[in-house]
Amino acid sequence: xxxxxxxxxxxxxxxxxxxxxxxxxxxxxxxxxxxxxxxxxxxxxxxxxxxxxxxxxxxxxxxxxxxxxxxxxxxxxxxxxxxxxxxxxxxxxxxxxxxxxxxxxxxxxxxxxxxxxxxxxxxxxxxxxxxxxxxxxxxxxxxxxxxxxxxxxxxxxxxxxxxxxxxxxxxxxxxxxxxxxxxxxxxxxxxxxxxxxxxxxxxxxxxxxxxxxxxxxxxxxxxxxxxxxxxxxxxxxxxxxxxxxxxxxxxxxxxxxxxxxxxxxxxxxxxxxxxxxxxxxxxxxxxxxxxxxxxxxxxxxxxx
Amino acid sequence: xxxxxxxxxxxxxxxxxxxxxxxxxxxxxxxxxxxxxxxxxxxxxxxxxxxxxxxxxxxxxxxxxxxxxxxxxxxxxxxxxxxxxxxxxxxxxxxxxxxxxxxxxxxxxxxxxxxxxxxxxxxxxxxxxxxxxxxxxxxxxxxxxxxxxxxxxxxxxxxxxxxxxxxxxxxxxxxxxxxxxxxxxxxxxxxxxxxxxxxxxxxxxxxxxxxxxxxxxxxxxxxxxxxxxxxxxxxxxxxxxxxxxxxxxxxxxxxxxxxxxxxxxxxxxxxxxxxxxxxxxxxxxxxxxxxxxxxxxxxxxxxxxxxxxxxxxxxxxxxxxxxxxxxxxxxxxxxxxxxxxxxxxxxxxxxxxxxxxxxxxxxxxxxxxxxxxxxx
Numbered sequence: 001x002x003x004x005x006x007x008x009x010x011x012x013x014x015x016x017x018x019x020x021x022x023x024x025x026x027x028x029x030x031x032x033x034x035x036x037x038x039x040x041x042x043x044x045x046x047x048x049x050x051x052x053x054x055x056x057x058x059x060x061x062x063x064x065x066x067x068x069x070x071x072x073x074x075x076x077x078x079x080x081x082x083x084x085x086x087x088x089x090x091x092x093x094x095x096x097x098x099x100x101x102x103x104x105x106x107x108x109x110x111x112x113x114x115x116x117x118x119x120x121x122x123x124x125x126x127x128x129x130x131x132x133x134x135x136x137x138x139x140x141x142x143x144x145x146x147x148x149x150x151x152x153x154x155x156x157x158x159x160x161x162x163x164x165x166x167x168x169x170x171x172x173x174x175x176x177x178x179x180x181x182x183x184x185x186x187x188x189x190x191x192x193x194x195x196x197x198x199x200x201x202x203x204x205x206x207x208x209x210x211x212x213x214x215x216x217x218x219x220x221x222x223x224x225x226x227x228x229x230x231x232x233x234x235x236x237x238x239x240x241x242x243x244x245x246x247x248x249x250x251x252x253x254x255x256x257x258x259x260x261x262x263x264x265x266x267x268x269x270x271x272x273x274x275x276x277x278x279x280x281x282x283x284x285x286x287x288x289x290x291x292x293x294x295x296x297x298x299x300x301x302x303x304x
Numbered sequence: 305x306x307x308x309x310x311x312x313x314x315x316x317x318x319x320x321x322x323x324x325x326x327x328x329x330x331x332x333x334x335x336x337x338x339x340x341x342x343x344x345x346x347x348x349x350x351x352x353x354x355x356x357x358x359x360x361x362x363x364x365x366x367x368x369x370x371x372x373x374x375x376x377x378x379x380x381x382x383x384x385x386x387x388x389x390x391x392x393x394x395x396x397x398x399x400x401x402x403x404x405x406x407x408x409x410x411x412x413x414x415x416x417x418x419x420x421x422x423x424x425x426x427x428x429x430x431x432x433x434x435x436x437x438x439x440x441x442x443x444x445x446x447x448x449x450x451x452x453x454x455x456x457x458x459x460x461x462x463x464x465x466x467x468x469x470x471x472x473x474x475x476x477x478x479x480x481x482x483x484x485x486x487x488x489x490x491x492x493x494x495x496x497x498x499x500x501x502x503x504x505x506x507x508x509x510x511x512x513x514x515x516x517x518x519x520x521x522x523x524x525x526x527x528x529x530x531x532x533x534x535x536x537x538x539x540x541x542x543x544x545x546x547x548x549x550x551x552x553x554x555x556x557x558x559x560x561x562x563x564x565x566x567x568x569x570x571x572x573x574x575x576x577x578x579x580x581x582x583x584x585x586x587x588x589x590x591x592x593x594x595x596x597x598x599x600x601x602x603x604x605x606x607x608x609x610x611x612x613x614x615x616x617x618x619x620x621x622x623x624x625x626x627x628x629x630x631x632x633x634x635x636x637x638x639x640x641x642x643x644x645x646x647x648x649x650x651x652x653x654x655x656x657x658x659x660x661x662x663x664x665x666x667x668x669x670x671x672x673x674x675x676x677x678x679x680x
Contacts, residue, residue, distance in 0.1 A: 204373055205406035207393040209420035210471065219419075223410050 035283065042276035043069045053272050073277035083261060083278065087285075090258040093247065094240035097179040098233045101187035104180070105232065109191035110221075113198065120196070127188050135182065139249050142178050143169060146250070174250040183240055187232040194228025230297050234290055241286055258282055314538075315348040316524060324349040324507055325370075325475055330379030332365055339365040340376070341531035347475075347524075352501055352508045354518040357528035358554070363511045366528075367477050370509065371400045383474055394423075399473040403480045405464035407452040413463050414439070414448040420471040438466040441500060458489050465497070469504060476501075478510040482517060494520050515555050519543065527551050543603075548680040552601045559607070559649050560599040560678070565590045572672050575600055579647040585620045586675040598677045604652035606674035609639060612665035619669025625649065627664045641668050 044053040060066045077083040112123045130138060145151045148165035156162045168174060198221070206216040244259030251257075258278060265275035315321050323346035332340040340362040347353045355363040368374045370381060372393035381388040388396055399420070407416050414435050421431045439445045442462035452460055461481065468476055481497065482490045498521055501508050512518050518525050519539040526536045527550075535542060535551045546552035549560065561584055563577035573590035574583040575598060584600050610617035612624065628648065629640040639651045639660060651668055653660075660666055 199404075199406065201402050201404065201406040202408060204371075204393070205400070205402055206408070206419065207373075208371055208396075208398075208400045209467070210394050210423040211419070212394050212423075215423070220408060 035280075038276045039280050041272050042073055042274075042280045043071070044273045045070050045072070046271045046273055051272065052270055070273070073274050074281070076274065077277055077281055082256070083258075086256045086258045086261040087282075089256055090241050090243075091286075093175060093179060093243065093257065094237050096176050097183055097240045098187075098237050100176070100180045101184050101236050102229065102233065105184055105187035105191055106225075106229075109188045109195050109228075112188075113192055113195035114200075124189075124192065127185050127192075130185065136245065139178055139182070139245055142174070142181070142250060146174055146177075169250065170252040172251070172255065174252075175247050175255060178246040178250040179240060179243060182243075182246060183236045186235045186239075190231040190235055191225065191228045194225050194231070198224055227297065230294070234294055238287060238290060242282060316346070316351075321348065323347055324384055325509070326380070326382045327366070327370075328380045328382075330366070330369065330376045330381065332362075332369060332374060332376045338531050340369070343379075343528075343531075343533050345526055345533060345536065347507060347509065349507055350505055351523045352498065352510070352521055354510045354512055354522040354525045355528055356512055356515060356518040356525050356555075358513060361528040362531040363513075363528050364479060367400070367479055367509065367511045370398060370475070371477055372396050372398075397473055398475045398477055399468040399471055400477040400479065401464050401468040401481055404484060405452075405460050407460060407463055407467070409452055412449050412451060413444060413455070416452065416463055417467045417470055420467060424471070434470060438470050441469070441503070442466045457485050458493065461485060461493065465500065469500075469506065472504075473506060475507045475509060478508060480512055481510060483512075483514070490517070497521065519555075527554060529554075545676055546601060546678060549599060549678055552599075552678055557604050557650055557652075559602045559604065561602065561647075561675075562597065562599050564595055564597050565593050565677075566595075568594055573677075575677070579643065579645045580621070581623050581643060581645055584675060585672040586677060587672040588677055590677055593677060593679055596679055598679045600675040601678050602670050602675050604638065604650040605636075605654075607649065607651045607668050607670045609641070609651050609653050609660060610667045610669070611660075612667055614667060617667050617669065620672040621675075622667055622669040623649075624665065624667050627660050627662055627666055630660070630662060641666060 040056060041053055044056055046052060047054045054068070056067055056069065058066050058068065108127070112120055112127070115123060143150070146169040147153070148167075148169070150169070152168065153162075153165040157165065202220055202224070203216055206220045207213070211219065242259055243257065244263065247255045247257045248260060248263075262275050262278045265271045265278060316323075325345075325347040327343055327345040327347075330340055330343045331338070343362070343366060345353075355366060357363045365374060369376050370388070372388070372391065372395075375389065383397060386397070388398075408419065411419070417438055418431050418435050421434060426434075435448070436445070439448055442465055444459060444462055444466070447455065447459060447463075452463065455463065461484070465481075478497075482493055485493060494517060497508075510518075510521065519542075522539055524536060524538055525542050526533045527542060528534065529550050535547050537545075542551060543555055546555065546558075552558045552560070561575070561577045561580050563575045563579075563584070565573060566576045566583060567574040568590040570589050572585055572587050574585055575590075576582075577584045577600065586600055590596075590598070608617075608619060623643050625641040625643045627639050628642045631638040634655065636655055637653045637659075639653065640648045641651055642648050649668060
């Protein structure tokens, strides 16, 4: 099978090359190159200079070109509990966000995908609607909703349900709420894309063979929508680990995340190398394995 | 073609046993469109019953109501006295074979087939035994560990059949079971389906738009049009005695000779047909249709063709015409013969090595027993 397809591709040559080369070139220039620069800085030490770090290469007195690689930063972030705690809480935030966006997003995506074609587009548009407003403004709006004299507390006080404002802002609850809110569309869209392709006659067939709705879901719908669940979870998990805005604005003084640690090193301590190390470690420790998982998943899907 | 008639059983004619499946006055509308309009059918145990009609005639909606995927607005459906309308699809003693088979792509052939047994509280040994037996039934024993997309269309069709039969349903519903197969395979599969149906003894109800398929396989056919059943009968009955112009023209090809009934009696009747150029004799007694305007239906293969100067040519009804069009079909020839009145008569002649040329004057004729009067 593969041989004729390959020769076919060769005959179509240049146009195809261009179509692939442009996006890959984009990734190379704007993602890979900056990452390598950050990786380079992480192996340096801070200095009072512009840029504020030592160069990796220098000329020795005897005219030798010396390459100096400092691994102290990596030692630091793996020994200082501050970073470990930051990583752990970022991971936890991201994991909780994935779980709740999945629990909320799956029924929503299923509902939209099972509507008639006429209703799907407007319903999907409603899911995407929040993107029309700035992310920052939407997170600030949550402050207005959650603060002691905000919408929720005022309403509950007026109704007499509570007699003093609930403490629902600047704590872990607010962080979860904000993140689930912010990332829900990223879960719904890939789930919808997979559920929409689902052959509904399979569900009818399962019912016809005596499976009650719960078993139909468990044994047919869920396994067949697994690629969508994985895609949505990755799409939420990866950016959620590095999320900075929501924990900073809605979290409390004890909310420590990897994004905040990075910000501190970069802007407060002006220690670019440590900041870079934090960023590189995040990529290597989390994104790397996740990409591998996704790759594996894609291959599984192609298997007959 | 009466493949199933070899056992000689015709419970629908004898009316000694109660029908197994009763559909009574079922109506189903979608957004004001009446998909199934007051349909009543009695289907007997062991039948191979076909619902035949064009797209949008309501045949699939009717089948889906039997399976429980749609519920009728009015009417009743019972199987062995059991009220189906009180049951969800997963509670009904019927199983369905889907048009595109709807095999679970993430399960092996064996798991697909076993799916229906998992709710029945059978031990794993019993499940394995039944799966093995049903794989044998459809001759797929060596394919049990394959996934559906590793199978050919014909193999997938057989997995779907095995999966639908493993629960030993009292009625099996088949939605266009052969439409996804190519022509050669379709013909072979027709006989295979009939044989399997005889082996398992389950009532089959098949939806199809393919009249040849329905004719070849069914004990009886219900022809549907615009949500209604327009005629129910054995294939031969439907073909030989269509009760309406719709059935006559939908099943096979037919010539319609129009005119009023001018003479009738036990030994035959006559219809004045200007298009034919005179009265047409039929064997039926058309007393009930006296002076009605009727159409005499004559199948193309029942009309004989002869040279214009063939003095030995004899038939109850003879006309002279000119060959206008010829289609060579290999096993037969299809001629269109124009009569002086302008009517084009379709004549099918077996390929016996006798050829007629275009524009050749010919004589055509058919016997009184070949014509059937249609008044609707």
